[in-house]
């Protein structure tokens with residue numbers, strides 16, 4: 001992260017401290033959304049956003065996957081707290097994390113010329129009812145967008161098939177892909193360049209469906225940006241000089 005990025009990070013964290021007197025979302029130390037130590041570790045684990053190998057289901061679509069960091073430690077804790085723990089005060093910090101990945105994607109795609117539309121993967125009505133907010137849209141709204149790019153709600157969620165009501169965690173990749181198929185539709189994307197944005201990439205089935213739907217509607221889709229990728233050995237920071245032991249020493253709760 002460059003100096004401007006570091007300053008933005010500190011400003012974002014300071015601003016959220018003033019508004020919400022809370023405890024650290026990772027280690028529960030009182031006083032800030034993320035304590036200084038956890039913020040530093042989160043920064044280190046996401047300091048080199050970049051391309052990661054695409055899961056098999058996505059490889060067929062020839063899409064590039066850009067990730068801010070691996071789904072572990074502070075980043076995983078923050079995402080869990082944000083999505084399932086009601087810690088919406090993490091949105092600005094996660095927005096800053098996402099900004100790095102958006103910049104990398106824009107750099108890679110940008111030389112080709114057209115304006116990039118960031119298209120968030122839509123939340124199902126069921127998930128929105130449970131959480132009262134749309135995590136991906138919320139984080140994307142807090143990110144600093146690269147020049148010549150904008151957010152476009154180019155995907156809408158449709159009513160789920162009966163298969164889709166099963167818990168996704170219990171489905172294997174093929175079942176999951178089938179459950180997701182037909183779950184969304186594209187809106188107003190013909191002739192545009194869309195990059196899909198999601199929070200966590202696991203099997204890649206959701207992202208693959210998003211890419212297919214957008215392409216069928218006439219969009220060019222070079223790839224997908226995610227905050228975190230679950231797959232082992234696919235960390236964008238694998239070439240980072242930060243020692244793994246430094247990261248694992250920090251306490252974190254993954255409830």
Ligand SMILES: [Zn+2]
Nearest residue numbers: 024027035038
């Ligand atoms: Zn902490």
